[in-house]
Amino acid sequence: MTRPSPIDPSSLMADVAAGDDGAFRALTQTLYGPALGTAMKVMGSRAEAEDAVQTALVKLWKTADRFDPERAKVSTWFRRIVVNCCIDRKRAMKPVEDIDEIHDAASDEAGPEDATGDMMRDRRVNAAVMELPARQRAAITLFYGDGATMSEIAEALDTTPKAIEGLLARARAELARRLAPLKEELEA
Structure with missing residues (x-):
């Protein structure tokens, strides 16, 4: 065939x-x-x-x-x-007004078998990503999720690779700020 x-x-x-x-x-x-x-x-x-x-x-x-x-x-x-x-x-x-609302809604949908530490961490990370401004969220998901290059992301967002570097830097900084409590929990 x-x-x-x-x-x-x-x-x-x-x-x-x-x-x-x-x-x-x-x-x-x-x-x-x-x-x-x-x-x-x-x-x-x-x-x-x-x-x-x-x-x-x-x-x-x-x-x-x-x-x-x-x-x-x-x-x-x-x-x-x-x-x-x-x-x-x-x-x-x-x-969404409060990141905890996203987390609580996701927790309500999950059964007891889903209550592992990894899943809760993933939910919190995903919730933090979803709270980013749309262009930052698009850049970070294309970069880390799809493995797109700076040039590909720049083309997708109709901007320059240098601007994408800035979007990614701002997104990473905002995620670090939002996820600082999670980092502290994991280190404790």
């Missing part, structure tokens, strides 16, 4: 720009999984992440003619759309 040859996303983009529904479905199958993973890291909720990716796919369909294969890979270009959709959704959402 021969394996089908991999589909070139760049050639699919040309077909999508020409209005080819089949090419759009094929491209969606290629991009959806990685995009959902990125969106979940930025949004913190699968439902919100799915909505953001759907919005991004609509934007991809509408703006496919703007894609320039000389400037970026399709996956990088689409990641930028996804991250921007996530940031827009986060800005539109009501901010």
Whole structure:
């Protein structure tokens, strides 16, 4: 049995720009999984992440003619759309007032078997990340969660690698401040 040859996303983009529904479905199958993973890291909720990716796919369909294969890979270009959709959704959402509310809500959902120290620590870290400003959260999740390079993150956030260094530095400093009590608990 021969394996089908991999589909070139760049050639699919040309077909999508020409209005080819089949090419759009094929491209969606290629991009959806990685995009959902990125969106979940930025949004913190699968439902919100799915909505953001759907919005991004609509934007991809509408703006496919703007894609320039000389400037970026399709996956990088689409990641930028996804991250921007996530940031827009986060800005539109009501901010959580207290980090303990997130922690308490997560604890309410967990059963007694989930009450291990590692899980509680992870929840607190995730809650602290979710409290970061949207661009800092996007930068830190793309860097640590997706392993994206400074250049890839800069492209996704429409800025420079130097600006990403600043975003990451501010995010790390804020996380260190927010997680200082956790660090003290772990050291005790």
